[in-house]
Amino acid sequence: MSTLTINLVRLPLLSRFKTSFGTETQRCGLILRLRGDGIAAYSECVASSNPYYSYEDNDTALHIIRDHLGKVARGLPSPGEFLERASTVKGHNMAKAAVEMLLWDFHSKRKMKPLHRMLGESKGHADVGISLGIDRTGLMVKRVGEALKRGYKRIKVKIEKGKEYDIVRAVRASFPEIPLSADANACYSVRDVHLLRRLDRFNLLYLEQPLDHDDLIYHARLRKEISTPICLDESISSVDKALKAFEVGAADVVNIKPGRIGGLTNSLEVIRIVRKNKGHVWIGGMLETGIGRSFNIALASHRLVDYAGDTSPNEKYFERDIVKNPFVMDSGIIRPNTGPGIGSEIDERFLEKMTIRSWAA
Ligand SMILES: [Mg+2]
Known part of the structure; x- marks a missing residue:
């Protein structure tokens, strides 16, 4: 039995970041958490709150993950198997990447090996x-x-x-x-x-x-x-x-x-x-x-x-x-982290504090 949760978080940036397509003052993004077999895996979707960089944004990614990819991920396939099954969804590579990387973290942790x-x-x-x-x-x-x-x-x-x-x-x-x-x-x-x-x-x-x-x-x-x-x-x-x-x-x-x-x-x-x-x-x-x-x-x-x-x-x-x-x-x-998977120690309390909304997928 595995669970997948999606948190929409908002983190202020230290300084504005200006590019030719706009200026960012905060990072609003989706953080994914997959729990199963005693393992907690994490990943992040790189979509942002608007479609200026790409056609994908947080709303489209949330929809694709909740309504299409989440149930595939909960079966805990390997990243390669996941991509195979997710190929029925056209495009939406940011949403797919978030789930695919979640599975890399999950399976690296299961094998007790650092991701790199x-x-x-x-x-x-x-x-x-x-x-x-x-x-x-x-x-x-x-x-x-x-x-x-x-x-x-x-x-x-x-x-x-x-x-x-x-x-x-x-x-x-x-x-x-x-x-x-x-x-x-x-x-x-x-x-x-x-x-x-x-x-x-x-x-x-x-x-x-x-x-x-x-x-x-x-x-x-x-x-x-x-x-x-x-x-x-x-x-x-x-x-x-x-x-x-x-x-x-x-x-x-x-x-x-x-x-x-x-x-x-x-x-x-x-x-x-x-x-x-x-x-x-x-x-x-x-x-x-x-x-x-x-x-x-x-x-x-x-x-x-x-x-x-x-x-x-x-x-x-x-x-x-x-x-x-x-x-x-x-x-x-x-140097990449040396612990199993991504090796990141998640600050769960701060994650909750920065969460605007969360969903089960
Ligand atoms: Mg560039």
Whole structure:
């Protein structure tokens, strides 16, 4: 007999996070808890309260999990079996990922193994970069300096149309040698090639998701017209999209967000596809609490993940986390938890306090 509960939680962010599609001041998300066989497993859905980043949001994810995926999960299938059975539901990869990862935690705990060891060959650590939201140019340069002092191995700046050149130029002028990238969050069109070509002189590690969130074809065209390597993020929403991205030559680098592409099984498959095509791969994050982050860190520790990811420690985002053992970065690396499963100690009282509503699925 197993039970699945879904909590909608609201956590205030320490500082606003601005990207080209909006500004976030709090994280509202779904936390899942599966109890069975004396084990309590947890996961987090990366959907947010609005459909600006993706068509999925907390309401659609709640509906899909409660009405379609919950009963499958309560049968405690392996993550792979779950994905098979969940394939009757089209899309909704954020909802599927939340349940799939819940099952990874459950089965790792059942085997008494840490999650990162369950995922294949582990380096035992994740290399960590930082993603800096859009800010005034002078402040951006200051924040880059602070991040470097803290040991981050790669700096990424968010850019927006019309400001890209000034932002990147200012950072590069102050820090000529650092591994630097820029993330556009899909705010350009193919007609903006002239703007993006101007960034070629700054020797960026990559330009992330310049064009539409769903596009591959125009990225392939752009890739021939600029020398900066292209990293796809939003466009890689499934294993199939990753295969097609390399088929048409749309990417040099891929940012995998497990919570967006159906979970860890699919993420491992995308890692294999990228490396087989001689691309580079790193693991991103989506303002997750310590629960969601623990899955990302475990995956980012995989031997085949070769670039530093956006998996900063949580004190960057939240005053207080819903885990009692948040990750700590040391010299630009974070080590995955060593306990069974995700190894996170859940602060149940704080979780309850931050819960707006909960449901049984
Ligand atoms: Mg991105």
